[in-house]
Amino acid sequence: MSYISRRAVIKTRNISSVSVIVLGETYIGDGTLVMSNVIIGVPRRSKLINILSLNSSTSLEELLDGLSSGSRIGSRVIIRSGCIIYEDSTIEDDVELGHGVVVRENVKIGSRSRIGSGSILDADIRIGSQVSIQSNVYIPRGTVIEDNVFIGPCAVFTNDKYPPSKKITGPHICRGAIIGAGAIILPGVEIGENSVVAAGAVVTRDVPPGSVVAGVPARPVYSVEEYLRRRETYESGV
């Protein structure tokens, strides 16, 4: 069984008939593929909480539908099974989501970006175009990721310097930066343009543009030019 809001505007026919829920004034563009067990337009926490004290005979999906502002999904987007997208988010054309990706409210994902299976994007995040986020990555509220960034699997971003505090300072990942697998990025850190963070690094301070850092805590190891030279040798298979 599925539930599609009467307020939703859906331009695609590629929607699974197995357990899909579309809430609020959600818009879904041409050709977009929505696999089974996907929910689009989940109301934010502050609205959900109000349901707890109701004892309405209205069905839960109708209640959620009534609360939801919906989200905007572009054309030719792939939303694989189990993805959860909250209200007030925008996913631009040609984006691709893996399985079970969670996208909270007020997130924007730019065109042609790809988010791997199991990744969690908390609320209030800006992600540019042609960004590649691999599987099982965690990105907290307030993070900014510019165009053409690459983030390896299981990387962890953080936004609270002295948790649990009342202040949030999301990391800022500049255009073209590369974050290795399992790296941990501390709150408020800026990763400069085209810089590289090695797998497993713990980044405790800003990384200047064009540098390569590694280790715990992360320290500069060589330049991006050297990185690109090594990549070329690696790819040529010598």
Next chain:
Amino acid sequence: MSYISRRAVIKTRNISSVSVIVLGETYIGDGTLVMSNVIIGVPRRSKLINILSLNSSTSLEELLDGLSSGSRIGSRVIIRSGCIIYEDSTIEDDVELGHGVVVRENVKIGSRSRIGSGSILDADIRIGSQVSIQSNVYIPRGTVIEDNVFIGPCAVFTNDKYPPSKKITGPHICRGAIIGAGAIILPGVEIGENSVVAAGAVVTRDVPPGSVVAGVPARPVYSVEEYLRRRETYESGV
């Protein structure tokens, strides 16, 4: 389609009609919200295995229902989509689960605690009240977490000193402790009252109450008083 056991006692009306499965003598309290694709009362592994040799014409959900002891869910609990709760667990009032949380058998989660999306709580765990566990945290069998603990995203707890062994020694996290994002806590470690583990630390030995540790392996860096002073400065935005 959903499956609700005839033995279940359900006091709330806020249950999704999309793919919810409630097994055994499960009790669900007033106002509790159960979103789509949730399963409550999954039989433990030792029971599941018996089904493999059956060739019964009974449906799988009826077989599982017959095996399940059910679980006890309090009032005003939020269970978001995709959560899996095994049998013989207790979730107290006003608890909140994110999406896709797995709670195995014989787990107790105290009132007003919150567990983030994608976190996995293995069997035989005790979690106190007002505990905050962020997203993608892994907690193994035998762990004890006291009241008011905060655990950052993607933290990993372990319970076997020489895996794979026959002995399990879960960590013990004392009241008010704070564990940073991506920290790894080794087996049997006790994190003392109100102590702090920095993000990315690997904690190999007990942390005394009121201390702050960081690094790999984790070592003391300053006192909790200093931590709280720094938090205050941080929050005041200077």
Next chain:
Amino acid sequence: MSYISRRAVIKTRNISSVSVIVLGETYIGDGTLVMSNVIIGVPRRSKLINILSLNSSTSLEELLDGLSSGSRIGSRVIIRSGCIIYEDSTIEDDVELGHGVVVRENVKIGSRSRIGSGSILDADIRIGSQVSIQSNVYIPRGTVIEDNVFIGPCAVFTNDKYPPSKKITGPHICRGAIIGAGAIILPGVEIGENSVVAAGAVVTRDVPPGSVVAGVPARPVYSVEEYLRRRETYESGV
């Protein structure tokens, strides 16, 4: 609602009636247990993409079914809720999957192996028999894992030395090796027979057979004989 391909050959009766999708010429052996929200036979990405430009009145599940080559699942396999298995993969007899495991195309999992909840196995992976992979582990394309390997929770494997490059070199984990929780294994690394990687280690180079490594970057700490001696003492509870 469920969708079972007319081309599928299913020998078991233990299949949930809640949101199960079986695509293509999938074979499922005797006794195998398939819980709710499972999809078997998902077409690989290169096929999925073709659907985006269709505007067919055929249902999405029928389109996917038509594209899928199916997968082969043995007898007495346990596939817990939310698992996603792509086409052209083989899961041998007596394998056990946790909840929400993702298995991409062209993966082989040998008999009696167990994969924990939330783990992701990318395409083109070989996993031997009696392998134990715990929860939330990430294994990328091209990885080889021999028989009797143990991998702790939240371990991260990688396959690209200078991401994002055009070359993939998956790690090779030899027979009987043990990888601790949260360890990160860099691309192309070989973990020798019966060697041990400690929890939280970042392994940057090959580990010789029979050695134990720990730290960031991982360095030898003692022999496997010593490890087994310590395990024995640990298990005896002294």
